[in-house]
Amino acid sequence: MMYTQEQNREVEKVMKAFADYIRDTQHFDLLWSDKVGYVFLDGISEEHDDFCMAPIILRDGETLCEEIIYHIACDVMEEKGKSHDLRLCGPVEREEIQKRLLPYLRQLPEYEHLVEGLFEK
Structure with missing residues (x-):
């Protein structure tokens, strides 16, 4: 069996x-x-004909959640005209990222710790 029920x-x-x-x-x-x-x-090219990153085989919800919140954070940084380097994230961007993630994390409180990890990489 590939996955446990959990x-x-x-x-x-x-x-x-x-x-x-x-x-x-x-x-x-x-x-x-x-x-x-x-x-x-991950990393679908703009032409939608290739991937610039290796696929990830998911074995748990935390890995998937971490990947998605990273993408949402990058979306915010891109909208603000900033680099995807989240270590350079200022208070305005950090607040917007947390605001954007809030509706998801209300459904997934067990993964709230991943948000702080975003800014420590």
Whole structure:
């Protein structure tokens, strides 16, 4: 068995919380493979014909949540005309990122700790 029931529930809970964002983003996709399980395909090219990052085989909800909140944080930085380097994130950007993540983290309080980790990388 690829996943325990608990692992499957975790990943699906995160997928459900971020469903609209996953559907609407142009930067990554999430797929199911009968061979390896859930696959996070990151770095979709602007032409939508290649990936600039290796796929991630997801084994838990935390990994998926961490990847998605990173993308949301990068969206905020991009909208503010800033680099994707979150270490350079100022108080205005940090506040906007936290505000943007709040609706998701209300559904996923067990992953709130990941937000602080964003700014420590």
